[in-house]
Amino acid sequence: MLREEQPVQVKAIWQQGYQVELKAREHIFIVDEPTDSGGLDHGPMPTELLLASLASCLTLAIRHVCLKKRLELLQLQVDVQGGFDRTSFKCVQLMAEVTSSLAPKLLKQIVDKAIKYCYVSNTLYDGCQISYRINNN
Numbered sequence: 001m002l003r004e005e006q007p008v009q010v011k012a013i014w015q016q017g018y019q020v021e022l023k024a025r026e027h028i029f030i031v032d033e034p035t036d037s038g039g040l041d042h043g044p045m046p047t048e049l050l051l052a053s054l055a056s057c058l059t060l061a062i063r064h065v066c067l068k069k070r071l072e073l074l075q076l077q078v079d080v081q082g083g084f085d086r087t088s089f090k091c092v093q094l095m096a097e098v099t100s101s102l103a104p105k106l107l108k109q110i111v112d113k114a115i116k117y118c119y120v121s122n123t124l125y126d127g128c129q130i131s132y133r134i135n136n137n
Contacts, residue, residue, distance in 0.1 A: 076100070080092065
């Protein structure tokens, strides 16, 4: 029997201009737009956070697979790029640059397996329904 996962929750509170304070569990961070877009550039843009979510999730998934297989991973870097098409990314390119003591063939197998464990890439691949609700206090 599968256990039911607890929902992940993040709260966004508008501060000023294009600045938003985000709360995830006990962590607080700022999202903002660059100055040339009317922001104060006090934090990453929401689109950068989406790409950061993808890069960090895959990085942790690769690390997880290596731990499970008891393999030493000396260095790991994952670069993610996205290109805009008006109001969305027209493409997101994922490039995993992995440096370790592992043989290239084994390393590819680990990355291929890790992609299956990456919640963020799975969500982007599969798509998800987004709904909105107005809270009338």
